[in-house]
Amino acid sequence: MAKWLSPLDAMFLYMETPDSMMHVGGLIEIEVTKGTAGEMSRQIRDELQEMSSAQPPWNRKLATPRFLKNPAHRWVEDTEFDAMYHLRRAALPTPGGERELGVLVSRLHSRPLDFRRPPWECYIIEGHESGNLIIYTKVHHSLVDGYTAVKMLMRSFSNTPDGPDEPFFFQIPPEPRRNKPVSDSSDESAPADQGSFVSAVAGHWMSARDIGKGLGRLARSRFRKHDPIITVLQAPRSILNGRIGRNRRFATQQYDFARLRAIADAANCTLNDVVLAVCGGGLRSYLQSIDALPAKSLVAFVPVNIRPKDDDGGGNMVGGMLASLGTDADNAEDRLRAVVSSTSAAKRQMENMTRAAIIAYTTYVGSPLMIQTGLAKMGLGRVIPPSFNVVISNVPGPTQPLYFRGNRLTSVYPVSFLMHGGPLNITCESYGETLNFGFVGCRDTLPRLQRLALACGESLDELEKAYVTP
Template sequence: MKPLGTVDSSFLLIENRTMPMHTGGLLLFSYPEGAHEEWLHEAFTANDDPDTVQYPFNQKLAWPLRRLGLPHWVTDHDLDTHYHVRHSALPKPGRYREMFSLVSRLHSTRLHRDRPLWEAHVIEGVEDNRFALYVKTHHSMIDGVGAMRMLRACLSADPNERDMPAPWNTPRARPESNGSATSGNVIAAATGALGGVLKFASAVRDRGEHGMMAPFQTPLTMLNRRVTGSRRFVAQSWSLPRIKKVAKTLNATVNDIVLAMSGGALRRYLIDQGALPDQPLTAMTPVSFRAADAEVEGNSFSVMFATLATEIGDPLDRLRAIQNSMGEAKRVFKSMNSAAIPIFTSIIALPIVLPHLLRLSGRTRPTFNVTVSNVPGPREKLYWNGAPLEGMYPLSIVTQGQALNITVTSVADSLDFGIIACRRSVPSAQRLIDHLEEALVELEQSASTI
């Protein structure tokens, strides 16, 4: 029996019918050469045995009274793989449009609290001789970086490797606990976190036009309405070498370019909707502090707030404003060690979580306007039982007051964008894909003049 951490528990507390707290991933594969008609069915049927399901996929929630009724993870001895692993087939011609529509519906439904908090959906009939695997896990169970490591563990760089288990059956090492923290370590971590909070407050107070951003320093936009439980998912891949070339020329990072593309796309989208505010939009950007050898389950991330400079028309000026804002946030984080960051996060995240607990989100000024997250992925070409991985599209969370989430991950030479939105509050969300390309083209044009 393992207790959930404070951040993990918060995802359970704020969840409701209109705000499911799970994340997901859509893995797109081509069939391996020579695969027969029953190959896909046989590959996943081989993973049916519930006794082979690995931690943390074999854990469910318990609320023991002897432990003050707080949530804990316990092993589910009655796990039913046929409930958790489901099969779907797209109608012909199996376009990505139909696949995204199916995944939108699957991502809209909550996970059952009486069972392990995950589902997997095998999707057949995708055009160009492909299939997909959509996996969703509750955010209390695992964060984005942890999920990426789990998915990477079930894949191989060897196209000839066979008899590979599914993600939920892949064994993984669980490092030994290093024991309880000493009082001296706790005091040092708390002191470091307090120092970080003071530097954060100082940077916000002394910031220029596009410096350190803080919660509630945001305009109220159409993206910050109340949401329904219905979701719209769209996705697209971009060439990573193309983006790296622009980043190098403009003296920026890939993450800077991702934020600039997002800012440019949102500017165009809001102009089309007649809803661009005079103030810049603020993005909340999760930052992982998970150690390389840490357990994959649970949450090990903090958050930064950065301007998207959506009021600036010139793409290069917008990029520089974003870089300045992110630079201020990075300096605060560099002043703290890994032990202080979780305490700092609990303090900084309070304005985000509290409105949800009080059911005020979407009724007051938003803490931020949109989430833009960049989760590093594998750098090499990967396969599952000889099936080449063609795309890995992330799906994150929409909340009351934040009706749009943009999450990006890299796979080999591709940067895969996954956009999840409330279907009602963000109409025609698919147009953001075109606007992201237009924003990148603008940055390429700016780079060509340097």
């Protein structure tokens, strides 16, 4: 059965270019204690040879794959689904360390997806020096957002090492939707069919008053020097807003939740505020090392998940806000205070809005993005100030340890997309008692991306010394 794409989902297809590919990914590491990584890889291969179908949305492909600018995109079922095409085996060269793994993931993430098939791929990687099995998955953002991808992928794992072997993620049927009252026109989690499109339009009209109040506050803030709210075209020009090439760099960091919580409790702020301050400190140090730090603070666009609790996902449903990263402050305390001030102001903007109003408000906040992207693509990124310098996302993951075929999952790293005018993306994903950071950068623009990852670790140390260490 055909399924219409929502305008937001279709936007990621319109933004697809050879240099700016709109797929997101995840890197999972599994500690193999039953057999070896090679044996497990071969077992997966044998299972795949018996598979000939997939469940939605993993069996959906575009009805018009050669016309990505189609104003009326539809998903249709791939009746010739080939599991062996989508799931592939790979191996690391010796010595099989983190460097070799980073290089392989960078190259795999630099390749476009084939829209003639369901737009996703999964790689089973062996040869890591630890003996662990690595799984790298990528999926186009038009098919699922990060929240949905994580939720669906994690259903392939068991909660106990002795639990039954779960089916692969693409074989698990979608969770049944909860019954909603017909009159609930604000439910943007409904399928993107014609009826839900009309409901969404109605929801936007009903939210006009909320949107007007928010935009009025933004307009007034431009004339108030000390207003903490960040508005459009307020970010500094920087190396983070130039044209990108097609090749990527990838780096990771993993931190214990307890460290970030201790700072948040001591500073009386949220964990997300601490994450932004960690990134701000890391970016300040990294950009100073390459003589590219702007005098004015960098601004981050922070996506916000606005789904109802326990929503089963599907499509894209995110709002967003602009936040200062405090990179103009030379100490950790001032940096965190700048972050908290701007995020608190942004949250007050949205706290009484409906979900439809938040999406419309986000559209306004990000409206200069297309201009920013277009100018950067033409090499004219300095014509107007950017609205933000970097996207920093926090994707909620599983809170309990998970197992695959009796082997424990040790880490989950997100791998996001880049676009012209934004050659850096930082996404973190929670898993158990850890927070896992994935740094994706343009290979041509940002040299030695691993230095940024290490600088963020040093930034976390500085915050601990300022707020936790006696």
